[in-house]
Amino acid sequence: MSQKKPVRVAVTGAAGQIGYSLLFRIASGAMLGPDQPVILQLLDITPSLPALNGVVMELDDCAFPLLQGIVQSDDPEVAFKDADIALLVGARPRGPGMERKDLLEANGAIFTTQGKALNKVASRDVKVLVVGNPANTNAYIAMKNAPDLNPANFTAMMRLDHNRALTQIAQKTGSAVTDVTKMIIWGNHSATQYPDLFHAEVKGANAATLINDQKWLETEFIPTVQQRGAAIIKARGLSSAASAANAAIDHIRNWVLGTPEGDWVTMGVPANGEYGYEDLIYGYPVTCKDGKYTIIQGLEISEFSRARMDATAKELSEERDAVKHLIA
Numbered sequence: 001m002s003q004k005k006p007v008r009v010a011v012t013g014a015a016g017q018i019g020y021s022l023l024f025r026i027a028s029g030a031m032l033g034p035d036q037p038v039i040l041q042l043l044d045i046t047p048s049l050p051a052l053n054g055v056v057m058e059l060d061d062c063a064f065p066l067l068q069g070i071v072q073s074d075d076p077e078v079a080f081k082d083a084d085i086a087l088l089v090g091a092r093p094r095g096p097g098m099e100r101k102d103l104l105e106a107n108g109a110i111f112t113t114q115g116k117a118l119n120k121v122a123s124r125d126v127k128v129l130v131v132g133n134p135a136n137t138n139a140y141i142a143m144k145n146a147p148d149l150n151p152a153n154f155t156a157m158m159r160l161d162h163n164r165a166l167t168q169i170a171q172k173t174g175s176a177v178t179d180v181t182k183m184i185i186w187g188n189h190s191a192t193q194y195p196d197l198f199h200a201e202v203k204g205a206n207a208a209t210l211i212n213d214q215k216w217l218e219t220e221f222i223p224t225v226q227q228r229g230a231a232i233i234k235a236r237g238l239s240s241a242a243s244a245a246n247a248a249i250d251h252i253r254n255w256v257l258g259t260p261e262g263d264w265v266t267m268g269v270p271a272n273g274e275y276g277y278e279d280l281i282y283g284y285p286v287t288c289k290d291g292k293y294t295i296i297q298g299l300e301i302s303e304f305s306r307a308r309m310d311a312t313a314k315e316l317s318e319e320r321d322a323v324k325h326l327i328a
């Protein structure tokens with residue numbers, strides 16, 4: 001039995017689809033390691049509490065050795081109390097006839113409340129990952145509503161896009177996914193994201209040079225990664241959930257336990273002028289060590305890449321400007 005102090009992991013939207021894949025893997029040790037006990041602090045809205053209780057019954061029935069406690073609540077100040085990690089998954093889905101700005105508004109209200117609650121009760125070092133869409137802007141709103149916490153601790157999930165791109169390159173080049181390194185998804189977790197092949201490597205060789213097919217890059221690779229979420233909804237009738245949960249596990253595991261030597265990952269993190277962007281939560285390549293991430297700086301950016309990086313930054317600025325009134 002591990003002697004380590006349990007880590008408090010808050011998960012919102014815990015009764016939802018992603019929650020159903022995510023919670024069991026956190027409790028099994030997939031996220032923080034096989035010797036790290038956890039306490040799950042689960043938040044959902046009042047009407048979803050009966051369903052949440054069913055999920056908790058199943059967690060109990062797994063008898064996970066690392067799971068040292070479960071809290072269930074519809075109150076963010078209960079769920080976020082002393083949280084070391086907060087996975088903000090719950091969000092308002094886009095309903096029929098809802099415009100993008102209505103979605104921003106509905107989620108803005110949720111992430112304002114949750115940012116304030118984190119500010120009030122979470123651990124001062126809480127690591128926040130926003131999964132609920134629009135993830136980058138929701139993370140921005142939560143960060144701005146938590147003035148006592150370090151802004152660097154607010155991140156948005158770009159890892160699903162990153163992992164999707166890794167597999168596209170592995171399949172294209174007939175290599176193992178572990179042979180593909182240094183992928184980057186710049187910008188927003190949306191259809192404007194820019195999956196950048198020009199710094200990626202396959203067994204240490206530059207991926208763009210190796211593939212040497214600009215038409216494929218522009219007409220297949222980039223759109224496939226950008227549109228993957230929609231393709232999954234079309235095929236499955238439901239949005240990606242297990243792969244999203246897996247990406248959340250990867251994001252936190254690397255942030256807490258580090259990235260492998262010679263590789264980096266993509267995280268949506270506060271932009272403070274890197275590559276010319278600021279006051280956004282923007283997808284950047286980062287390495288992680290000792291629980292901290294560092295943005296990879298100084299990569300050479302071609303005109304082709306710059307146009308796409310700017311386009312996704314423009315969309316993020318527009319989203320930010322649309323929610324300005326929600327920020328204190």
Ligand SMILES: NC(=O)c1ccc[n+]([C@@H]2O[C@H](COP(=O)([O-])OP(=O)(O)OC[C@H]3O[C@@H](n4cnc5c(N)ncnc54)[C@H](O)[C@@H]3O)[C@@H](O)[C@H]2O)c1
Pocket residue numbers: 012013014015016017018019043044045048089090091092093110130131132133134135157158159160161189239240241244
């Ligand atoms: N960043 C990414 O890569 C990525 C990938 C996939 C899905 N997503 C997003 O993740 C979110 C969740 O997806 P899902 O498939 O689990 O959805 P879902 O509808 O199955 O579950 C969402 C859950 O959140 C709960 N919820 C709603 N408002 C809440 C609030 N204010 N506080 C707490 N809980 C609340 C709901 O009751 C529900 O249980 C969606 O916004 C989806 O678009 C993001």
